[in-house]
Amino acid sequence: MPLDLARPADTASPLLHLLWLASPALPVGGFSYSEGLEAAVDAGLVHDEISAGDWLLNQLQLVQARAELPVAAAAHAATLALDGQRLAGLNAWTLQTRETSESLQQVQQMGRSLLAWMQGLVPEAPVLPLLQQLRPAPTWPVVMGAAAASRGAPLEAALQAIAFGWAENLMQAAVRCVPLGQTSGQRLLARLVQAIPQAVATALAAPKPMAFAPLLGIHGARHEIQYSRLFRS
Template identity: 35%
Template sequence: MQGNEAAALYRLLTWLSPSFPVGAFSYSSGIEWAVEAGDIADAASLRGWLAAMLADGPGFCDGVFLAQTHRAASSGDDAGLGEIVELASAFAPSRERHLETSAQGRAFVEIARAAWNCAALDRLIACCGGAIVYPVAVGLVSAAHAIPLAATLHAFLHALTSNWISAGARLVPLGQTDGQRVLAQLEPIVAATAARALEASLDDLGSATFRADLASMRHETQYTRLFRS
């Protein structure tokens, strides 16, 4: 492995590790309400719920935003970058989902600047203007460090899926082995979603996971909550 490839892999493993302190463990993306409502009750129903979120909901949309951010940042399209930042922030379907993605995006950028800063990242952040949501933040930082888009996108979707499974495993609850089985079963869907997001444009954005969107709204008034979303 060449030096640049090793550095890119090291940074991706660090930034998208569960130990990178963006607070992902405190969000469930509505899964907490889905468990209480009985939509998710075991490993099979968790797998089905997450497969839909990946392929037809926030997984795909976040993948498109990351890819478009990375390309705009890498090509110096500052005007296009600003439009992507604004659209991505407006795309969250509920107040809690917006909190989830904006808080993680802010934390990701702040920690990256504190520990892995570079001149290119400072310039890109200055072009953004508004709130930087999580997939946009990952796209910005990875582009600033010249990390390849395809690897970044796949790693991001893997981290997103892993966090959803972690929330589901704690809520159902499921054992660690069941959680790993779900992650293994979702591998082809993560890969297919990443491939679609790489080929998609902003015009291809769209979600059909209405139940998951409703879950994120219902969670706002859920009586007993462990998670912030």
């Protein structure tokens, strides 16, 4: 008899849904991407715990707070309104602002995987047909915002969970590619966690998403021709 995944989720609290969405165990492949961090290590810009923390804090403030989280916030609102046109516009903006083929592949692959997770878990979610129509693929921040809204999560808490999930994945990438010890990784994560509330506040106050992180784009492009790689971006 097949396992009914949707039934226990119906009785879970929004907090449990957010913990689930933020978990690195979510089967979307986030662990396989470093988002340019591996290239920064190869270039010598990141070489220890402090420099890894500085790099990721900049990424949190310049990319997550100004682009990814505002898109997720807007997708959260569009999901509650079942506004397919708004979801399509956010998806198109996200695709158009990827600087490299690897970052484009990442945002589409993780978006598809998260949508597949939603389809298996909450097949009755009203937003699913709107997400399925997104071409050429639904993107990660759009589907993540929609997933949080579909699970009944309040917006600010949803953005905090999304930011934490990103921070934990990138901390683990740093542990593997700098490399760092587990204790150093936890100290790095603590720095990111301390900065997440301000990043979320910035995202909530943003009138619209903004994509401008040239150094990250440069190293993302360099990663595509890097000789030896552990990660897909």
